[in-house]
Amino acid sequence: MPTNYTISTYHKLGLIDELDLSKVPNFSQKTENPRFTKEGRIDGKTYAVPKNWGTTGFATNTSKLKAKLTSWKDFFEIVQTEADGRGMVHDYQLTTIGSALVSLGYGFNSIKPEELAKAEELLIKVKPHLFAINSDYQPAMRATDAWLTMCWTNDGAQLNRDMPEISYTLGKDGGEIWTDYYAIPKDAPNKAAGYALLNYLMDPNNAVKEHLANGAPTTDSRVIALLPKEITSNKIVYPDEASLTPLEFGAAVTLTDPGRAELMARFKSA
Amino acid sequence: MTLTAQVKKRLVTIALVAPASLWLFVFLVLPFIAIIVFAFGERGPVGGYQPAFTFEQFANLGARAAAFVNTLVLAPIGAAACLLVAYPVAYYLAIKASPQRRLLLVSLVVVPFWTSLLVRTYAWMYILGARGIPHLLEYIGFDNVRLLNTPGAVLLGIVYGYLPLMIMPIYVSLEKLDRRLLEASADLGAHPISTFFGVTLPLSLPGVMTGIALVTILLLGEYLIPQLLGGGKVFFIGNALVDLFLQSRNWPFGSAIAVTLVAVVVVVLLVAMRIAWRIAGTRQVDLV
Secondary structure (H helix, E strand, O other): OOEHHHHHHHHEEEEEEOHHHHOOOOOOOHOOOHHHHHEEEEEOEOEEEEEEEEEEEEEEOOOOOOOOOOOHHHHHHOOOOOOOOOOOOOOOHOOOHHHHHHHOOOOOOOOOHHHHHHHHHHHHHHHHHHEEEEOOOOOHHHHHOOOOOEHHHHHHHHHHOOOEEEEEEEHHHHEEEEEEEOOOEEOOOOOOHHHHHHHHHHHHHHHHHHHHHHHHOOEEHHHHHHHHHHHHHOOOOOOOHHHHHOOOEOOOHHHOOOHHHHHHHHHHHH | OOOHHHHHHHHHHHHHHHHHHHHHHHHHHHHHHHHHHHHEEOOOOOOOEEOOOOOHHHOOOOOOOOHHHHHHHHHHHHHHHHHHHHHHHHHHHHOOHHHHHHHHHHHHHHHHHHOOOHHHHHHHHHHHHOOOOOHHHHHHHOOOOOOOHHHHHHHHHHHHHHHHHHHHHHHHHHOOOOOOHHHHHOOOOOOOOHHHHHHHHHHHHHHHHHHHHHHHHHHHHOOOOHHHHHHOOOOOOHHHHHHHHHHHHOOHHHHHHHHHHHHHHHHHHHHHHHHHHOOOOOOOOOOO
């Protein structure tokens, strides 16, 4: 299940095969939103088909925190003040460094050393105030150990569904938008079963069940048509187009850049 | 002994040693050789390993100095804390408990091993988390107390997790203690406290050293407890290795750190054995 920014690397390393779409008749290119499918195609060939898309924002327990947060700048400020000891960042360099960069007015995908140095300075200043550096933030948010965390759409939707006091916010200063895909590894031992599963998952009647359980939005308009009104009108799952405008897709180099990996290690060991 | 008897004896020895040797060779020696080879290689352009012969990875060890320092500080502190809790328990089991109850109590010490450390550490996450002890504290007026993801929580998890490994060797060495020495000490007018420090403690030191070596070595590779009870904010070598292999995919650098960690463990073990031998005089010490 590769995310958008890994597909070109997997292709370059020869880890995934071109998909034989004749074996996935339930997949329909026409009803897919091209914004979320283009990174599955390389040189006109389809290597991956989308599972769902989403964003990286933050979840706030509004019964614990009074501050109204609207940006990553707010996030990194409140984490050091009102949410001291109660904030979480991902154990994932792409989103943690990316969001820190955004809060400073830089691009999510920056690999410029001077911008990364500023992000590092911020993260190291914030670290003593954090509750945890962990991408498994749902347990801590549900137990109210943490009051504020970096958060992906699907987790935000699940948390808000069960605890309405937990809100989900997209940074108005930027952040990440992503698509998760399905791909088949080149040396998969049972490709026929892989295609059968893929075709099953691409059937809108099955995809809608996955959507309802997981919470992340779909890329396929056939699935949207099957969704109940309360999901399609849920602003966590389907935010206004305007709030998506400042968001950026992660880039392949952002993930593989050794400078960012070392920055993350220095942050975690500081 | 005739030649055939000698050959037979040798064959029996080989047959007895072969399974363990083969196991260790395939699952310890070969992977370790692979790691040494990796440690002299280079990171590929998108991660992983690329063949080379360079000392670059070892020259770069300073980039994880904080992880080494944290680990080398935590391991002895954790072992010392375990020792402080374990000794009285082992003493009670070996000296004070009646033989009938002793068997039951000793088996209770190892009961936690029936469940995985991961599951038990998760249980601590809930006990220390906001719905656990802090929730009870709210009833007596202490709001928003935070216990989870603190250094104290990590230390608690370590003592809890490794206590049986400290109790058992101390218990064994105290159990072997000749009670007549304690009686002789008392007959000669020694206060129980001076008997303890003059007789009991020195004679149990081999067990103490075994326990310390065992717990320290395991703590040097610890990953789980700081991750789950420390919130991933305290960075040990174990955590550095996980990140290097799984996140940044810098296998050669991770291998160099792993090789260095093994070297540190060997040094710690040698020092511990040397101290134990010196304390125990000429007696054979049953170290790990």
